[in-house]
Amino acid sequence: MENAILGLDRQKVSSLNRGLNELLANFQIYYQNLRGLHWNIKGQSFFELHMKFEELYTDAQEKIDMIAERILTLQGTPLHTFEDYLAESSVTVGRNISNDRESVELVANSLERLIELERNLLTESAEADDEGTNAMMSDFISEQEKTVWMLKAWLA
Numbered sequence: 482m483e484n485a486i487l488g489l490d491r492q493k494v495s496s497l498n499r500g501l502n503e504l505l506a507n508f509q510i511y512y513q514n515l516r517g518l519h520w521n522i523k524g525q526s527f528f529e530l531h532m533k534f535e536e537l538y539t540d541a542q543e544k545i546d547m548i549a550e551r552i553l554t555l556q557g558t559p560l561h562t563f564e565d566y567l568a569e570s571s572v573t574v575g576r577n578i579s580n581d582r583e584s585v586e587l588v589a590n591s592l593e594r595l596i597e598l599e600r601n602l603l604t605e606s607a608e609a610d611d612e613g614t615n616a617m618m619s620d621f622i623s624e625q626e627k628t629v630w631m632l633k634a635w636l637a
């Protein structure tokens with residue numbers, strides 16, 4: 482294909498890169514929320530949640546790198562400043578949260594927002610024949626849906 486990126490339509494790829502950058506920005510806020518929760522959590526569930534939040538931010542960190550490197554693979558530029566992340570994100574920023582329920586709710590709500598963005602990218606990447614992004618979104622969605630189920634079971 483003339484003027485293509487990895488055989489994919491250039492315009493569709495640049496739209497996918499915008500979506501991936503929006504996902505990246507939201508992931509960074511989600512990641513930083515988890516660091517704050519890991520540090521500030523108090524109460525009877527301290528040991529359990531302190532560890533769970535560490536597990537989740539470690540996983541988020543890997544996914545952040547995968548998203549950024551997917552953008553580079555698609556010849557885009559991943560956002561990399563806090564300024565851009567804040568401007569491009571819609572996930573709620575958590576501040577001074579030490580309560581266990583409030584913490585778990587923030588994580589579950591943030592994940593639901595990420596899944597929403599990933600579903601849009603799933604549709605758009607299928608439409609663009611971009612199997613790489615499609616498979617990545619599919620993996621993220623199924624893993625995160627399971628995490629949302631567990632967080633909601635904890636809250637119930």
Ligand SMILES: [Fe+2]
Nearest residue numbers: 519520531535
């Ligand atoms: Fe720690």
